[in-house]
Amino acid sequence: MQAIQLEKPEHFRVIDVPTPAAPGPGEALVRVHRVGICGTDFSGYLGKMPFYSYPRIPGHELGVEVVAVGPGITNVKAGERCSVEPYINCQRCYACERGHSNCCENLQVLGVHTDGGLRPQFIVPARKLHPSAKLTLEQLALVETLAIGCHAVQRGGCQAGENVLVIGAGPIGLSAIEFVKLSGARTIVFDVNDQRLEFCRTAMDVETIRVKDDGSELQELQKLTDGKLVNVVIDATGNNKSMSQALQYVGFAGRLVFVGITTQEVSFGHPLMHRREMTLLASRNALPGDFTRIIRLIEEGRIDTRPWITHHAAFAEMIGQFPRWLKPETRVIKAVVHVG
Ligand SMILES: NC(=O)c1ccc[n+]([C@@H]2O[C@H](COP(=O)([O-])OP(=O)(O)OC[C@H]3O[C@@H](n4cnc5c(N)ncnc54)[C@H](O)[C@@H]3O)[C@@H](O)[C@H]2O)c1
Ligand SMILES: [Zn+2]
Numbered sequence: 170m171q172a173i174q175l176e177k178p179e180h181f182r183v184i185d186v187p188t189p190a191a192p193g194p195g196e197a198l199v200r201v202h203r204v205g206i207c208g209t210d211f212s213g214y215l216g217k218m219p220f221y222s223y224p225r226i227p228g229h230e231l232g233v234e235v236v237a238v239g240p241g242i243t244n245v246k247a248g249e250r251c252s253v254e255p256y257i258n259c260q261r262c263y264a265c266e267r268g269h270s271n272c273c274e275n276l277q278v279l280g281v282h283t284d285g286g287l288r289p290q291f292i293v294p295a296r297k298l299h300p301s302a303k304l305t306l307e308q309l310a311l312v313e314t315l316a317i318g319c320h321a322v323q324r325g326g327c328q329a330g331e332n333v334l335v336i337g338a339g340p341i342g343l344s345a346i347e348f349v350k351l352s353g354a355r356t357i358v359f360d361v362n363d364q365r366l367e368f369c370r371t372a373m374d375v376e377t378i379r380v381k382d383d384g385s386e387l388q389e390l391q392k393l394t395d396g397k398l399v400n401v402v403i404d405a406t407g408n409n410k411s412m413s414q415a416l417q418y419v420g421f422a423g424r425l426v427f428v429g430i431t432t433q434e435v436s437f438g439h440p441l442m443h444r445r446e447m448t449l450l451a452s453r454n455a456l457p458g459d460f461t462r463i464i465r466l467i468e469e470g471r472i473d474t475r476p477w478i479t480h481h482a483a484f485a486e487m488i489g490q491f492p493r494w495l496k497p498e499t500r501v502i503k504a505v506v507h508v509g
């Protein structure tokens with residue numbers, strides 16, 4: 170069986186891997202059909218992802234089909250198409266015991282800390298499979314990206330009648346926008362990139378403000394909100410300067426969610442946070458309930474996945490295509506690899 174492995178930064182290769190044995194207790198054998206590529210894969214490729222280890226078979230956004238299940242498995246059966254929750258948690262630590270499987274202390278993310286889905290078949294814990302009879306394999310591969318935004322919006326507690334600002338309109342910001350809209354809140358989006366803001370206006374029908382880093386964005390936001398600013402800010406830039414500045418946009422008694430990730434320090438003057446009694450939240454990965462909710466929303470037609478998938482590649486073409494997806498001018502939102 171052939172797999173694509175990231176041997177070291179900027180170097181993919183095709184390797185031979187053994188065909189998996191029959192699944193044991195708690196396990197399922199899956200056939201991989203579609204793999205979505207995201208910023209985590211790009212960072213791993215560029216050697217900029219602190220927790221990524223090499224060599225690694227990438228692939229954590231997966232549309233799969235169950236081939237066989239181990240003894241006693243009842244949540245899925247052979248032939249079912251599934252999305253995979255790639256956060257393999259230990260089920261024993263303090264976080265897991267309290268239901269926070271998204272931030273397990275011993276978390277192993279498929280395709281990041283342990284081998285992922287760029288291979289025809291592999292074994293996964295059956296409890297990580299979320300089946301749907303209606304979704305296409307591409308849609309199933311998109312569920313994980315959407316789950317990141319779903320969880321962030323949940324953390325922010327966005328509600329109808331509120332103003333919500335999403336900073337950064339990459340795939341993670343876009344996934345947050347989907348759920349802010351579903352909450353019934355008014356959605357305003359900041360970015361430095363005109364093309365991305367245009368996509369937000371045309372494909373997602375939200376208000377946008379271009380960040381010029383000259384203070385004008387704060388004034389424009391005040392104008393749009395009658396000086397009240399917003400109830401919730403979700404920063405999805407991964408840029409520490411943006412994350413430090415994000416406090417300025419949070420209104421009185423508002424919430425700030427950091428879903429983007431930086432290895433740099435984020436600093437801010439405390440009086441602003443104190444005066445407005447802000448709540449600061451992190452949002453990491455997603456919970457099993459986010460996956461089931463998203464599958465239902467796509468099944469019901471309440472999330473339109475059509476604007477999302479912009480690029481496709483066959484398994485054999487992926488290594489050649491991948492470097493192009495790093496270039497902003499190719500306007501990639503989501504590239505999907507067809508494994509089988
Ligand atoms: N919370 C999680 O579990 C989780 C999961 C996956 C990814 N992430 C993180 O989410 C972040 C976003 O991921 P992505 O794939 O969407 O990245 P991306 O680079 O495609 O998108 C970031 C966007 O932010 C914009 N931006 C950058 N600086 C800005 C600024 N100062 N003001 C306004 N906009 C600015 C960029 O133009 C871009 O459109 C990354 O940090 C990534 O590591 C978090
Ligand atoms: Zn991803």
Ligand SMILES: [Zn+2]
Nearest residue numbers: 259262265273
């Ligand atoms: Zn754990």
